[in-house]
Amino acid sequence: MTSLRRLLPLTFALLVLLPSAALAAGVRVRFDGSSPSGRPFPSDVFTVRDRTHLTGVRVNLPKPNCATFPSDCADIDVLNTLDGFNLQPRISIPFTGPIDPASVNSSNVFLVSLGSTTRGAHGGKVVGINQIVWEPATNTLHAESDELLDQHTRYALVVTRDVRDAAGGRIEGSRGRHGGDDEDFDFEEFGDQDLRIAALSIFTTQSVTSTLEKIRASIKHSHPAPATIHGTFPLATLTAIQWQRQVGTAPLFASSLLPTPALSPTVVSAIALGQFKSPDYETPERFIPPVGTLLGEPRPQRENTLQFQLILPAGTTPAGGWPVVIFGHGFGDSKHGAPFAVASTLAAHGLASIAINVVGHGGGALGTLTVLRTDGPPVTFPDGGRGIDQDGNGRIDSTEGVSAAPPRDLIGNRDGLRQTVVDLMQLVRVIETGGIPGLDRHRIYYAGQSFGGIYGTMFLAVEPSVRAGVPNVPGGSIIEVARLGVFRGLVAVGLLLRVPALSNTGPTFYPILLGVVPGGIIPGFDENMPLRNEAVRIDTVPGASAIQVVLDNTEWASMSANPVAYAPYIRKSPLRGVQPKSVIFQFARGDQTVPNPTTTAILRAGDLADRATYFRNDLFIAANSGLPPAVLNPLKNAHTFLTRITGPASGIALAGQAQMAIFFEHDGHLVVDPDGTGVFFETPITPPLPETLNFIP
Numbered sequence: 145m146t147s148l149r150r151l152l153p154l155t156f157a158l159l160v161l162l163p164s165a166a167l168a169a170g171v172r173v174r175f176d177g178s179s180p181s182g183r184p185f186p187s188d189v190f191t192v193r194d195r196t197h198l199t200g201v202r203v204n205l206p207k208p209n210c211a212t213f214p215s216d217c218a219d220i221d222v223l224n225t226l227d228g229f230n231l232q233p234r235i236s237i238p239f240t241g242p243i244d245p246a247s248v249n250s251s252n253v254f255l256v257s258l259g260s261t262t263r264g265a266h267g268g269k270v271v272g273i274n275q276i277v278w279e280p281a282t283n284t285l286h287a288e289s290d291e292l293l294d295q296h297t298r299y300a301l302v303v304t305r306d307v308r309d310a311a312g313g314r315i316e317g318s319r320g321r322h323g324g325d326d327e328d329f330d331f332e333e334f335g336d337q338d339l340r341i342a343a344l345s346i347f348t349t350q351s352v353t354s355t356l357e358k359i360r361a362s363i364k365h366s367h368p369a370p371a372t373i374h375g376t377f378p379l380a381t382l383t384a385i386q387w388q389r390q391v392g393t394a395p396l397f398a399s400s401l402l403p404t405p406a407l408s409p410t411v412v413s414a415i416a417l418g419q420f421k422s423p424d425y426e427t428p429e430r431f432i433p434p435v436g437t438l439l440g441e442p443r444p445q446r447e448n449t450l451q452f453q454l455i456l457p458a459g460t461t462p463a464g465g466w467p468v469v470i471f472g473h474g475f476g477d478s479k480h481g482a483p484f485a486v487a488s489t490l491a492a493h494g495l496a497s498i499a500i501n502v503v504g505h506g507g508g509a510l511g512t513l514t515v516l517r518t519d520g521p522p523v524t525f526p527d528g529g530r531g532i533d534q535d536g537n538g539r540i541d542s543t544e545g546v547s548a549a550p551p552r553d554l555i556g557n558r559d560g561l562r563q564t565v566v567d568l569m570q571l572v573r574v575i576e577t578g579g580i581p582g583l584d585r586h587r588i589y590y591a592g593q594s595f596g597g598i599y600g601t602m603f604l605a606v607e608p609s610v611r612a613g614v615p616n617v618p619g620g621s622i623i624e625v626a627r628l629g630v631f632r633g634l635v636a637v638g639l640l641l642r643v644p645a646l647s648n649t650g651p652t653f654y655p656i657l658l659g660v661v662p663g664g665i666i667p668g669f670d671e672n673m674p675l676r677n678e679a680v681r682i683d684t685v686p687g688a689s690a691i692q693v694v695l696d697n698t699e700w701a702s703m704s705a706n707p708v709a710y711a712p713y714i715r716k717s718p719l720r721g722v723q724p725k726s727v728i729f730q731f732a733r734g735d736q737t738v739p740n741p742t743t744t745a746i747l748r749a750g751d752l753a754d755r756a757t758y759f760r761n762d763l764f765i766a767a768n769s770g771l772p773p774a775v776l777n778p779l780k781n782a783h784t785f786l787t788r789i790t791g792p793a794s795g796i797a798l799a800g801q802a803q804m805a806i807f808f809e810h811d812g813h814l815v816v817d818p819d820g821t822g823v824f825f826e827t828p829i830t831p832p833l834p835e836t837l838n839f840i841p
Contacts, residue, residue: 171241171309172316173343178206181282184301184345185236186229191348196436197227198296198351199261215642218551219694222701225434228350231293231709232621234696235273237285237303237343243315245278245680247308248285255289258298261348267298275673276680279689286683286692292708292749296351296437304340318343350700352709353719354437356565356606359425362442363569370579371420371452374525375515378414379407383516385415387480390508391540393533397511402480406789407455408488416454417513417525420579422570424448425563426503430534431548432559450567451506451527453479454498456582457491466496467587468575469808470568470610472596472603473499476542478506478529482593485787489801493809496583500567501530502595503560504546508532553638554701556622561599561705568603576609586611589808593617593786594738597729601707601746604725605714612726612812614804616786617735619742620708623698627671628739628837630781633657639669639691646694648687671695675741676835711750726812727752730800732759732782733838740834747833757803757818758829759785759796765840768792780840796824803827 176182180190194202203226210217237253250272257267273287293299305314385402404415423444425432435442457466469490471483483499490497506529513527532545546560547553568590576585590613592600597618604613619625627635633654639646645667652668672688673695674681683689703709715724729752731743747753761782768776771792779793788797799818803825806816817827 173318174238186347196439198437199227222554228348230700242310244308252304252306301345303343351437373418376416381519386514390510403484411492413458429549455487465584468496472592474594493805508540558702558705605710608722616730619738621706736781737783744833756829758826
């Protein structure tokens with residue numbers, strides 16, 4: 145209580161004092177019982193002390209009847225391992241009666257930073273609210289913080305009496321428990337009668353970067369074995385490379401040819417294939433065991449052998465070796481996809497490129513590559529992917545194994561993303577210790593598309609030895625990317641499979657489910673949530689609030705793999721031991737796969753709008769409206785604009801790639817507009833940042 149008393153005047157000083165007046169009977173904020181729905185949330189009431197964490201606490205949410213709500217109980221088991229609350233929380237404030245939701249704004253409901261738990265109480269920053277929802281059935285106000293909160297930091301949630309009840313009167317002050325104390329909190333002790341405060345609750349945000357920072361330290365203190373090079377094959381003598389991708393446990397394989405025709409022999413000299421060892425921190429259930437964010441030490445579960453492909457430029461190798469770009473592929477792709485599409489442009493600017501598979505991608509462990517060449521017999525090498533038969537159906541799907549297995553479904557692909565960042569840090573360590581001959585140990589860069597932009601943003605924030613980066617079409621959080629875009633059907637499936645199911649609309653068509661369920665139709669969902677800066681939403685949709693809780697819990701559980709949470713550390717406030725990064729964030733208007741608001745969230749959190757290049761696909765479509773619908777319609781989703789190196793959008797792809805290559809060629813010091821004085825690219829983006837979907841019909 146003593147520490148609380150020192151911190152509260154900081155909050156109170158931000159409020160305007162009013163003449164003392166007796167409180168009349170009326171609506172007030174509820175502080176009832178031990179349920180999160182009965183009091184302002186988040187709140188440190190739902191934590192226990194834990195000195196192994198940077199925050200000094202661990203989440204301790206109560207469980208419902210687990211026989212009736214087993215999915216909720218499984219989610220709480222995951223959340224109760226965390227050392228604090230969501231960095232962009234769904235704030236819930238229950239009232240004793242109806243209020244006027246139009247009266248709510250950031251001047252009467254807001255957050256005040258009380259300071260970091262690791263650097264002392266130097267708070268005072270005020271954060272407003274956005275995306276406001278009023279739920280009349282429970283007299284509860286929901287909202288999101290207007291901006292990303294700082295990790296492992298204490299905040300006061302403040303509600304003032306300027307919130308109005310349904311009759312237009314000011315709400316009452318509340319007597320109840322303060323969010324971080326186990327005893328009744330007496331506002332009168334601090335002169336509450338002379339203040340506008342109606343209610344106050346304290347909560348602590350979780351630590352996000354701790355695990356990856358600790359793993360990075362371990363990697364940087366190691367001297368890994370050099371990579372094994374299977375062979376280096378001149379492009380001039382290469383006929384084809386046949387990929388036997390393991391797609392089943394029988395074992396079953398699918399045969400295809402790698403897209404080597406995308407490589408230009410005038411700028412690419414050779415392809416090298418090889419492998420290196422990387423520590424694997426995931427269990428077979430695809431999660432990283434939680435440890436104390438202060439005192440805990442992540443431990444590798446085993447060691448992985450990771451395959452890579454290295455594409456080398458033509459010409460004489462520089463004295464220090466080729467500068468190298470690590471290219472991260474997207475969700476459902478592999479190292480044999482997008483990296484080939486950009487390699488020639490990079491090579492034309494004197495840049496080698498190297499790629500590995502993301503966790504859960506590239507097929508099963510028994511895959512192989514057979515190199516067909518004119519100067520010798522075919523040779524076959526291991527090319528095991530990162531996929532597994534996680535559901536036991538005998539098949540290995542294109543992303544199977546990237547997400548955690550039940551009962552930890554709430555984790556999703558959080559730890560798959562973090563492990564991929566670990567693998568990239570290990571690859572950097574192999575390169576910088578001379579473990580891949582012919583590469584410059586000091587000029588290492590990163591670019592990644594889509595999923596590669598997502599984990600790439602994380603990677604750029606924590607890896608000090610990468611000099612510059614270009615995340616292409618990234619977004620966060622993952623659950624926001626999914627619910628707002630073409631992956632919405634996967635969210636619907638997840639809600640439908642919960643017990644009890646949370647689907648609250650009739651049969652709905654989801655294109656992504658075509659071929660998975662008959663007609664792509666399943667019961668759908670309506671979460672009834674506004675986008676940023678939209679008017680207050682009145683939620684009268686049955687079941688919507690429960691869906692909102694699951695969406696928020698998913699984001700909360702996955703925050704340590706949310707690129708939005710890592711964006712501040714790229715340039716604005718780098719982590720200890722990491723220098724500010726020079727970056728370009730490339731994205732496209734009306735992206736239906738990673739919708740614009742999710743990219744904007746990264747740019748806003750990192751103060752990176754001046755580093756954003758915006759492809760105006762709306763203008764491109766308008767300029768090409770005469771194309772046949774069969775050609776034009778796929779172009780309306782510009783998510784893959786960077787890799788469409790054939791067809792009417794090839795010029796856009798090559799222009800975006802050239803911007804990336806020139807940026808790296810000049811060590812992150814030169815940013816060009818991809819189309820010069822043309823209208824199809826804005827470099828930097830013309831304000832304001834897009835907060836709406838902008839889908840092209």
